Amino acid sequence: MNALEIKNLNVSIEGQSILKDFSLTIPKGEVHALMGPNGTGKSTLAKVMAGHEDYQVESGTVTLDGENILGEEPDVIAHAGLFLAFQYPLEIPGVSIANFIRAARAARLPNGETINAVEYYKELYEKMDALKMDRKFTARSLNDGFSGGEKKRCEILQMSMLDPAYCVMDETDSGLDIDALKTVSEGVNLMRGPERGFLVITHYQRLLDYIVPDVVHVMFDGRIVHSGPAELAHELEAKGYDWVKESFATTA
Amino acid sequence: MNTLSENTMNNPAKTAAEPGWLAERRAEGLAQFKTLPAPAPNDELWRFASVGRLKIDDYAPTGAPDAATAEALLERSNLVSERAGRSVYVDDHAVCFEGISEALKAQGVLYLPIEAALQSHPELMERYFLKESTELGSAKFFGLHAASTRAGSVLYVPKGVEIEQPLVNYYWTSTQGTAVFPHTLIIAEANAKASVVDVFFSETKENEALNIAVSNLHAADGAQVFRKVVQDWNEQTTSFQLDTTIAGRDARVKNLAVNIGAERARYENQTRIEGPGANVKMYSLTVAEEKQEFDQRTFQTHNAPNAVSDLLYKNALLDNSRTIFSGLIKVAEGAQQTDAYQTNRNLLLDPTAEANALPGLEILANDVRCSHGATTGNLDADELFYMMQRGIPRRAAMQLMVFGFFEEVIEKVDSEELAENLRQLIHKKFDAKIA
Numbered sequence: 211m212n213a214l215e216i217k218n219l220n221v222s223i224e225g226q227s228i229l230k231d232f233s234l235t236i237p238k239g240e241v242h243a244l245m246g247p248n249g250t251g252k253s254t255l256a257k258v259m260a261g262h263e264d265y266q267v268e269s270g271t272v273t274l275d276g277e278n279i280l281g282e283e284p285d286v287i288a289h290a291g292l293f294l295a296f297q298y299p300l301e302i303p304g305v306s307i308a309n310f311i312r313a314a315r316a317a318r319l320p321n322g323e324t325i326n327a328v329e330y331y332k333e334l335y336e337k338m339d340a341l342k343m344d345r346k347f348t349a350r351s352l353n354d355g356f357s358g359g360e361k362k363r364c365e366i367l368q369m370s371m372l373d374p375a376y377c378v379m380d381e382t383d384s385g386l387d388i389d390a391l392k393t394v395s396e397g398v399n400l401m402r403g404p405e406r407g408f409l410v411i412t413h414y415q416r417l418l419d420y421i422v423p424d425v426v427h428v429m430f431d432g433r434i435v436h437s438g439p440a441e442l443a444h445e446l447e448a449k450g451y452d453w454v455k456e457s458f459a460t461t462a
Numbered sequence: 463m464n465t466l467s468e469n470t471m472n473n474p475a476k477t478a479a480e481p482g483w484l485a486e487r488r489a490e491g492l493a494q495f496k497t498l499p500a501p502a503p504n505d506e507l508w509r510f511a512s513v514g515r516l517k518i519d520d521y522a523p524t525g526a527p528d529a530a531t532a533e534a535l536l537e538r539s540n541l542v543s544e545r546a547g548r549s550v551y552v553d554d555h556a557v558c559f560e561g562i563s564e565a566l567k568a569q570g571v572l573y574l575p576i577e578a579a580l581q582s583h584p585e586l587m588e589r590y591f592l593k594e595s596t597e598l599g600s601a602k603f604f605g606l607h608a609a610s611t612r613a614g615s616v617l618y619v620p621k622g623v624e625i626e627q628p629l630v631n632y633y634w635t636s637t638q639g640t641a642v643f644p645h646t647l648i649i650a651e652a653n654a655k656a657s658v659v660d661v662f663f664s665e666t667k668e669n670e671a672l673n674i675a676v677s678n679l680h681a682a683d684g685a686q687v688f689r690k691v692v693q694d695w696n697e698q699t700t701s702f703q704l705d706t707t708i709a710g711r712d713a714r715v716k717n718l719a720v721n722i723g724a725e726r727a728r729y730e731n732q733t734r735i736e737g738p739g740a741n742v743k744m745y746s747l748t749v750a751e752e753k754q755e756f757d758q759r760t761f762q763t764h765n766a767p768n769a770v771s772d773l774l775y776k777n778a779l780l781d782n783s784r785t786i787f788s789g790l791i792k793v794a795e796g797a798q799q800t801d802a803y804q805t806n807r808n809l810l811l812d813p814t815a816e817a818n819a820l821p822g823l824e825i826l827a828n829d830v831r832c833s834h835g836a837t838t839g840n841l842d843a844d845e846l847f848y849m850m851q852r853g854i855p856r857r858a859a860m861q862l863m864v865f866g867f868f869e870e871v872i873e874k875v876d877s878e879e880l881a882e883n884l885r886q887l888i889h890k891k892f893d894a895k896i897a
Contacts, residue, residue, distance in 0.1 A: 304866025
């Protein structure tokens with residue numbers, strides 16, 4: 211099936227259960243938003259899908275177009291088509307943006323093929339221009355000393371350069387002012403299309419004014435408790451997460 | 463074969479032409495070498511060092527290389543193509559001394575082999591040659607150097623003269639069991655500007671050698687000097703480098719060392735700030751593997767106010783290698799408004815490697831900004847996860863991170879060609895390990 215499918219996923223860390231029979235299907239071409247209060251397991255879901263080794267998967271499956279990714283190394287999962295835009299992108303001193311993305315692209319090439327530097331830089335500059343990033347950033351160390359907005363733009367730049375089939379965006383709106391939020395959202399909207407699926411994780415409805423989702427899911431205590439159309443985000447914003455807790459705590 | 467001490471005693475480096483003051487300094491050095499005790503494990507200035515591994519008696523100076531060897535090593539002396547001058551020594555014998563341009567000579571610049579400078583500029587040499595040493599524990603070895611040194615270059619830059627391109631000195635070892643005593647003397651007069659690259663290489667992976675090198679750098683008021691050291695001896699070499707810097711008023715000095723080779727390398731680097739407003743940087747990058755031991759001792763002395771000294775020593779360790787960083791900042795009573803910093807960062811890539819850090823401060827002034835810090839850690843697991851999430855395989859990601867760790871020092875080299883050559887030298891050592 212042409213989808214990112216998570217089925218009955220149970221995950222714990224240090225003996226504490228975080229994801230509880232979590233299930234979600236994102237068909238290619240759709241944008242799904244995942245909202246919910248802090249500490250409900252949204253970021254854990256993102257990291258587990260990407261292959262972070264700190265989490266213990268008890269049971270369940272995660273597949274990309276039918277192919278299992280659970281238990282694979284992070285680079286293998288990336289090659290299978292999953293990209294995770296980090297909530298807190300790491301600072302890597304001494305590794306330039308240009309060299310980093312180039313290494314990531316080179317890792318996707320068949321043996322013996324090399325990157326055409328001229329074409330590579332042309333594409334990189336075009337995408338940086340679209341994200342209103344200074345071209346001088348290519349030589350700067352990855353995220354090193356970047357502002358919150360610069361880091362998030364840099365995540366979207368990587369996402370568009372690596373052209374993944376599925377994008378998981380973890381709290382991409384955190385730390386962004388409204389201008390940066392618009393620029394980042396435009397970058398994401400340019401990537402929307404029938405060949406790509408998105409999972410947009412956010413705490414606030416604000417981001418979803420710019421990246422309008424096809425489906426909104428509400429997560430609480432390790433699972434999805436409610437799903438609906440884009441308007442659900444506004445309802446949630448109006449009623450607040452206490453409403454979620456009151457409505458769904460008993461069933462959790 | 464005679465032992466080194468017998469050899470030095472019976473066959474001193476001095477020639478008939480050497481002036482009396484030099485004969486005295488050599489004799490003094492020899493006496494120092496003979497009378498001072500060998501480093502002992504409980505000696506504070508040798509703390510953590512494997513003093514038992516110091517064997518120097520099996521080495522002796524050796525003869526000149528044959529023409530083919532000389533030519534081959536000259537060919538390999540190619541780290542810096544744009545240069546103001548170059549010297550190439552093999553086993554302490556000059557195989558090439560590419561002097562400076564007539565234009566620089568006309569401005570009074572001297573770039574000469576030590577022996578030639580002793581002949582042509584005895585007063586200058588009497589004032590500076592073998593006058594300065596580190597106070598970090600190697601007086602015995604400085605003594606042997608003073609008694610024995612015959613190879614090296616002197617750079618003298620007169621007041622206000624600026625040399626854009628570097629002078630590059632190559633010191634090779636070639637003959638099995640050779641002992642070498644390279645000496646680099648740099649004198650920059652007021653507002654002069656120069657840069658020097660000292661390169662230490664072995665001909666093969668096998669030839670065993672002892673190196674006791676000394677460099678003395680004098681930067682007068684307002685002078686700007688950048689000295690770079692590239693040490694890539696083979697792992698059959700025992701090496702001592704004893705380097706001093708004296709900085710005058712508003713002098714700007716940068717010392718940068720990249721240490722890759724030697725079985726055991728002791729690096730002493732001492733900076734003495736004598737003029738207000740001076741600014742001295744000390745950078746070092748070391749890549750240690752197998753059973754290598756890098757023993758680094760540094761001393762930043764501030765004897766004048768309003769000056770800055772900034773030290774950054776980075777070590778990456780693999781296998782069973784060891785590093786020792788022992789650094790002291792000393793601020794004299796009158797040296798108010800001093801900024802003195804000292805940072806040692808150790809990256810442990812194998813759990814069997816060992817990094818020792820001994821940072822120290824001695825501050826007698828009351829209005830200063832001083833900091834020292836040492837960190838030792840592994841590659842950051844979250845950074846690794848981040849890079850792998852982009853599709854970069856684990857080993858490649860580790861390599862990028864390690865080279866990123868190095869880059870902070872390499873990017874200060876200020877010459878794209880030399881920086882790239884340094885990256886290649888490190889790659890050569892590193893790639894087989896991590897690929």
